[in-house]
Amino acid sequence: LQAARAGNAVALWTRDGTRAAAIDQSRENALYLPGLPLTPAITVTADAATALEGALLALLVVPVQHLRGMLQAWPATGCPLVVCAKGVERGTLRLPLEILEAVRPAAPAAVLSGPNFAHEVARGLPAAAVLASRDAALRRLAGEVLGTAGFRLYGGDDPMGVQVGGAAKNVIAIAAGAVIGAGLGENARAALVTRGLAELSRLTVALGGRAETAAGLSGLGDLLLTTTGPGSRNTSLGMELGRGTPLATALAGRVSVAEGVETAPAIVARAAEAGVELPICAAVAELLAGSLSVGEAMGRLLARPRRDE
Numbered sequence: 001l002q003a004a005r006a007g008n009a010v011a012l013w014t015r016d017g018t019r020a021a022a023i024d025q026s027r028e029n030a031l032y033l034p035g036l037p038l039t040p041a042i043t044v045t046a047d048a049a050t051a052l053e054g055a056l057l058a059l060l061v062v063p064v065q066h067l068r069g070m071l072q073a074w075p076a077t078g079c080p081l082v083v084c085a086k087g088v089e090r091g092t093l094r095l096p097l098e099i100l101e102a103v104r105p106a107a108p109a110a111v112l113s114g115p116n117f118a119h120e121v122a123r124g125l126p127a128a129a130v131l132a133s134r135d136a137a138l139r140r141l142a143g144e145v146l147g148t149a150g151f152r153l154y155g156g157d158d159p160m161g162v163q164v165g166g167a168a169k170n171v172i173a174i175a176a177g178a179v180i181g182a183g184l185g186e187n188a189r190a191a192l193v194t195r196g197l198a199e200l201s202r203l204t205v206a207l208g209g210r211a212e213t214a215a216g217l218s219g220l221g222d223l224l225l226t227t228t229g230p231g232s233r234n235t236s237l238g239m240e241l242g243r244g245t246p247l248a249t250a251l252a253g254r255v256s257v258a259e260g261v262e263t264a265p266a267i268v269a270r271a272a273e274a275g276v277e278l279p280i281c282a283a284v285a286e287l288l289a290g291s292l293s294v295g296e297a298m299g300r301l302l303a304r305p306r307r308d309e
């Protein structure tokens, strides 16, 4: 919807032909974005080759755990790829652009991230995001193609920092939700999120990104959005865990992914490879794995004072 608002003809691709036909007929993505009619500039298809034909850009908006499989199933294309997913792939411990690099090494690639609940962007409410790539021409092109006065796109040359921000904030959002759900208060949540930002920042630097990126839209900005309440899928999941709901029950019936669930163990392992400890993310991973109780996790989330801050 934002790409169409910016003046483009848009092909919305989904892997499921029946779903594509239903969306096209009703002119609404009733499962994921109910109540937001598709504008006439948007066509719907389940044929990736049709969607990619003549495309200036492809926006990849599937959960990180499915990004590799989706790209492997796509036809060859020279179209620049802009990944919107936020997380770390389990098993390989790769970040989204590293997955693109492995599967489509020749494709120009960028990452789009920031404090952007999809339903607000879709409605045209004001928002800002960062579009990061090592490829300056792609940054410019994507900014021109997707930006509008109400959707402000900042170009960034630290894609690693932007990806770490998007991945880590989903895990910290689960932690913040657990603190809220357990009734520990606003002071505790603010302390947790601030220490979470320090973790996000440490990992960014360890992986070759810049600390200032952690303080930008993709780091602090997205933490501010997604650690306050049930509007975030990750925070709402954490809230249920904090109230003592078992993970399987908390996940049951959810339509949309909470990326922090798969990302928590993966980001801890990736950080360990880089020689970095992430105590909050590790507590979330253990809470999700059932190896820590909520009470124990709460202790671990806030009771690890460090001397460096």
Ligand SMILES: NC(=O)C1=CN([C@@H]2O[C@H](COP(=O)(O)OP(=O)(O)OC[C@H]3O[C@@H](n4cnc5c(N)ncnc54)[C@H](OP(=O)(O)O)[C@@H]3O)[C@@H](O)[C@H]2O)C=CC1
Pocket (backbone or CB within 6 Å): 014, 015, 016, 032, 061, 062, 063, 064, 066, 069, 070, 084, 085, 086, 087, 116, 117, 118, 119, 255, 256, 257, 259
């Ligand atoms: N929603 C939001 O506000 C924001 C989300 N993001 C990020 O975007 C990514 C996607 O999130 P979101 O759209 O909310 O997730 P949802 O769970 O709401 O939707 C997932 C989408 O991915 C599709 N999908 C799942 N598996 C595959 C697959 N194997 N091949 C092709 N398509 C697949 C689903 O299609 P199907 O119905 O066929 O399964 C569906 O369209 C995540 O990384 C998230 O962190 C980033 C910013 C904001």
Ligand SMILES: O=C(CO)COP(=O)(O)O
Pocket (backbone or CB within 6 Å): 086, 114, 115, 116, 117, 118, 170, 173, 222, 225, 226, 231, 232, 233, 234, 235, 257, 258, 259
């Ligand atoms: O990344 C998001 C907004 O920037 C969406 O957050 P949730 O996946 O936690 O809902």
